Amino acid sequence: MSNPTQSPLLELVRPDLRGFGGYSSARRAGVSGSVWLNANESAWRNPADGGLGANRYPDPQPEVLRARLGTVYGVRADQVLVGRGSDEAIDLLVRALCRPGQDAVVIAPPVFGMYAVSARLQGAPLVEVPLRDGVNGFESDLDAMASAAIAHGAKLVFVCSPANPTGQAIAAADLRDLARRLAGRALVVVDEAYGEYSDQPSLARDIDDQPNLAVLRTLSKAHALAAARIGCLLADASLVQVLRNCQAPYPLPSPCVQLALAGLSEQAQALTRQHVQAVRAERERLRVELASCPGVRRVYPSQGNYLLARFEDAGLAFARLLAAGVVVRDMRASSQLADALRISIGKAEENDAVLAALRAGRAAA
Known part of the structure; x- marks a missing residue:
């Protein structure tokens, strides 16, 4: 594992947190034994336990899960931080890198709301570089985002690709260029929550060459484990170590970890790939048919498992x-979307229900 104290990436971390050790929980002590009396746990299991061993605190970062996720996403286990959905990682990044009132966060609205929420909770200035709505759909102005990050002293630039709710994906080469331009200045965070549905390759394998x-x-979307609340940040190992020290002592409930491991088995992943293909096919069908429904002004192309549509x-x-x-x-209520709805892609019969409801408007008119 990389030595966090030797990584130049840590210049982006708040100075007061670069050597922060965090809370040393009982499970981080690195000891082993057969009689566990170090965490003030109950020695008896709850009757509802069901064999989970829930009387004991869980591993804060289960190595078997980190290794599995590393294999799935093409990175090393020490480059994986697991948390409660992607939301926790977003919040940790803002808290660890941004000094309140000083270090800015750059986003491109309309976009997933948690970037702005986390910035506001931390008191980090929020810099918005709005998406451009063109003939081919929404587009990010990456040059403007880089310039804004430099001008405002941003430590974080969040880029959602595929973008939620607008659907577009950004070319990997363009995102690599953005990171290179901001090297030493800001961390570029590419949110690939919907990456399984996209034609664009993941940026995860570029982390070694571009540490910023x-x-x-997340496992909440394509892997169908939204209730398990398992997401991860893939990043330079030195940054992962810093964020671990800022994370809650026991963020991952044991049942959720077991769900995640089972949901990432070869058999489960094969089924996930089938479902992804079904969503992509239904996405195109719904896009075409939705555009012909009464009252629909525009349906945007999408690389996610949803469609954005404008209505009269x-x-x-x-x-x-x-x-x-x-x-x-x-x-x-979102900027530029005063006439828009976002429709998730469901099963064929669920998508048919959308079309039937909107087509019924013609008869009612």
Whole structure:
């Protein structure tokens, strides 16, 4: 493992946290034995335990899970930080790198809201470089994001690819160029929560060559484990070690770890790949058919498991869908999306329900 004290990447970390050891929990002590009396746990199991051994605290960063995730994403285990969904990693990054009121965070709205939420909670200045809505869909202005990061002294640049809620993916070469331009200045965090559905390759394998590049992944989407709340940050090992010291002592419940390991078996991953292909096919079908529905102004191409659509009356469309029992995401409060809804790709019959509800509007008109 890399020695955190020797990595130039740590110049981006808050000075007061570079040597921060965090809380030394009982499970981080590195000792072993057969009689465990070091964590003030109960020696008896709860009747509802079911064989989990839930009376004992879990491993904060289970090596078997880190190794499995490293294999899945093509990185070393010491480059993996596992947490409670991607959200925890986003929050840890902002808290560890940004001094309140000084170190900025750059985002490109409309985009996933947790980047802004974490920045606000930390008191980090938020710099917005809005997406451009063009004939081919939304696009990120990476040059403007780099310039904004330099001008405002940003420590973090979050780039969502495929972008939520707008659907576009960014070429890997362009993201590598962005990271190179900001080397020594900022960490470029590429959120690949929907990467399994995309045509673009992951940036994870570029971390060794570009240490100021980090990648977010999650088991909540394609791997169908949203309730398990397992996500990870893939980053330079020195940064992973710093973030571990800033993380809660026991972030990963044992049942969730077991779910994750089972969900990443070869058999489970084969089924996941089948489901991803089904989503991609349904995504294209729904995109084409949705565009012909009454009241639909535009449907954007997407590399995720969702479609963004503009409506003549988004409120009416939302109400008609709800009346039919179909719940979609209302995006009208987001910048540039006052007439838009985001529709996740479901099973064929669920997508048919969307179309039926919107087509029913023609008969009601």
